[in-house]
Amino acid sequence: MKVPTTLRISAAAIVGSLALTGCISGGADDGGDDDDTIDIGISLPLTGDFSEPGKGVERGYEAWAAYVNENGGLLGKQVELTILDDQSNADRVASDYEKLINQDGVDLVFGPFSTRLVIPAAQVAQDYGFLFVEPAGAAPEVFEQGFDNLFYAAPAVADDHYDHLADYIEQMPAGQRPETAAVASMDDPFAMGTAYGLRDRLEEMGVRLVVDEVYPPNTTDFSSIAAKIANSDADIVIGGTQYQDAVNLIIALQQLDYQPKMAAFSTAPTNPEFPEAIGEQTEGILSPTGYTPEAPFPANQEFVEFYTEMHGNPPGEDEANAWSTGEVVAAAVEAVGCADPDPECQQELIDWLHENEVDTVVGPLSWDETGKPQGAHLIQQYVDGEIRIVLPEDQAEADIVPVKPEW
């Protein structure tokens, strides 16, 4: 009994130290970069809380790289992506970019997913002088941090997502306009940004706010929030939601038989799984979106075709934003004529983007000095069982349904 115990312990200790040395040697061997390719480093949440959208962004990046390589590459060189998993963790995302820039010696970096991860990642990129174009970090806070290397490759920041809907409500005759509003938002910079953008506009035009709730991410029991909203019987319900929380909230509202005149939820309704999860009762639900496969921009048709061929289904918003991130960086690289980690080259890229407009699959993009894009989102609505663009009118695919049918 005596010997085995000791042996077991020392064996474990040896295994531990082996793992240690294995890690050192494993960490040091890569990092060689040859000049025939342009290496692009990306950290994405492939596991953990943000893994679903993270994987969407990954598909978008990979499709973009494949497309670029099929069409002659960037500056005549092939593009190679190095994608690390940050486990949806802020400490990890910073360490990932540190690794990509210093150890893997990448030439360019693309941004990660989610506001929570964008800020620490952008800090690292800035410290090393890298251009940082990101596909998903729409919360206003991202642009208040004083990053001069950051650009958001989508049409609008979170606050402006509902602008078209707010304009539409403002135009309504006084009698038809909603009088009361109920807001419930996830405690997440992006989700709150979208909901509060609309909330503040509505309050400005005299709509009374009767419920204003915030729930922690990962809340699963929405019955109490739903009870409050149902009790207030607000005319319009606004959900600052991501995906599953919207489904849960809507089901909880249905359980309480609450029937609003308008219902607007961010993100979730644009998800193809949404109608399946809610069932028949999607009719009339509104949602802002930065992207639709039907968008008329010339680059978009090619994108949709290429992506559909690759994956068998049309791209979503995350994929499109990733793709447009690639387009934005590529435009700068082609214009400036360099793509290497040298701070001077990176600075030229940054300066170029501040001064120019780039055509992308989500439309032409330009930025103010904080990296904020200057645009608004389209408003979609479920009309006759399908999600259609209803606002702004010049891009509408269907007429808006002003009073939501019962769900």
Place this chain on the structure above:
Amino acid sequence: MPSASDTVRAPRAGLATALKAVGLLALVVAVVTFPMLAANPFILSVGVVIMSYAVLATSWNFVGGFTGYMSLGHASYSGLGGYATGLLVIHTGINPWLALLAGGLLVAVVAVPVGIASLRVRGASFVIVSIALVLIMLLVFQSWSELTGGSNGLRVPRPFGPDVLRPEQHERFFYIHAGLLAVALLLWWVIDRSRFGIGLKAIREDEDKAQALGVPTFSYKLVAFVISAFFTALGGGLYALWFGFLDPIFQFSILVGAYMVLMSLLGGIRSLFGPLLGAVIVGYALEFFKAEYGDTQFHLVALGLLLGIVVLFMPDGIIPALTGLVKRFTPQASSIREVTQAELAEQRRLGQAGEEPPGGPGDTARNVAEGARS
């Protein structure tokens, strides 16, 4: 006031001291030269993270190692320390290092009522409170967004200006972390040899007997707990100054607390350098798992399995196991007085099977009594 056991141990001390001095010197040299040997700033940043783990694990060990009370929620104190430091710097504009110290003291004050609530009852409620505290802190810091920035996170200004480049920052913070670690280790060593330390260890071995022998168990536990919270907060604050961004989800995470426990247990909670060794191993292992099994949830399984194996098969950690191995080749101890904690632990394990093992709790208690008399 040397304790009885020290004087008895003196004859063999010469060689051992020399060996220890060499080991210590080697450790110091390794730490000092690491930033110069690091191949690139990424390796250096990993070094800072591991150093930070070492500080946290050593701080945890003030309560976990001495008293045997395992806190799974020490992330509360590191997170609070981080936020306290960051908020003090942002709102009062005082010197960041002063803010760090003030933050640590503040957290120590907070730890007093928590300690009173959780240490009055033995065992179970201590762990429950420690977990609950992390969860409550997470809720509070997410919701109180006017103060904490909520889920948007809080950006902490850096103590060094923009002219200090990032790799240089890593290097400075590596040394600062090492300095803090040295202070924590020194204090641990001093306590280990004091009457206070013997009292604490008596609590760990058998709280009832310790109490019967007149050890003021509650206040001893509380003091150790507060010291531990103070150093953990310093570690958290230092990390906040280095990393520059705080998000409640990652600051008040159960996993961070679990890492502290795993590191300390793995290295050996009764040894001075146990948590440091554990931090190095676990820190490297984390990087290793991420590199090898990056895009799966496997790291959680690995953490869980490793913790389970340590708890089941080697609850005394690596260092005692190794010293036990070395001791087998040296002449056997002639007197019970020369038995170290680690050996005691070994004997206790071997003599498990129900009966009271020789040289068990009673001896530590005897030491206490002697310590009290001398």
Place this chain on the structure above:
Amino acid sequence: MSLLLQSIVLGVLLGGLYALLAAGLTLYFGVMRVVMIAHSAFLILAAYLAWWFSTETGIDPLVSLVATVPLFFLVGVGMQRLLIARLRPATMTMMSVLLTFAIALTIEGLLGYVFTGTQRRVRLSYGGGDFEVLGANIAVVKLIAFGLAAASLLALFLVLTRTKFGQALRATIQHPEAARLVGINTERIAGYGFGIGLATAAVGGTALSLDSTIYPSLHWHWIGPLMAIIVVGGLGSIPGAAIAAMVLGLGQSLLQIPLGTTWAQTFFYVALFLTLMLRPQGFFGGRLAQRF
């Protein structure tokens, strides 16, 4: 007024599930002095099994109970025999916490590994269904979950008070040495106690899956409130835990009206700290499993 009534209804429905789960935790603590951190991880595991069963076969998730309850009972017995019993008695409380914590992490990791981190929800035809009682809406799924929890709790209570096995179990909890002297095989009884405890997680998880989204790290969301409940109720007392679960569940639901969702959650922890400060032995039970 209707909001108040609605909140009371919701609080009671939630409290029922809490009560069942807290009863399981109390059993572990009673028989082995083990604080079972992995309880809520098994809860989520059961919910995942129910979801998986339902999506694979299209049959109602409730049917999965037929398999999960015996399975979890066996796992519980095995866990007690093979893992918990190996720990040194002197450090049992602390080490069992760490061990069950490790089990919780492993379960969470494996769930993420097998089912990914995507949030899941069982789709039920009656998912949005409700009926009205005195102005309050009661969701059908919540009522089923509550009924399931209440029935299990009642069954547990009857087993403990009316059967020979229940007597032996209670004796083991109250005084293991004495129980051994009167010829009770306390080892075996402790194993069964553990198994029954884990079976409550199977029932709870299935009930949870009816009306909630599940994801691997959800168990942290449950373990805090459950820990608070067993401390407030008095470690080791099943009726105490059940009462505390009802009171706290109701309290949380009502506090959401003035405080909002997030702050209302802190209610559990405030209750926990107050209990430890004022009455460390808990409010509803006796001192550590002295009474039943």
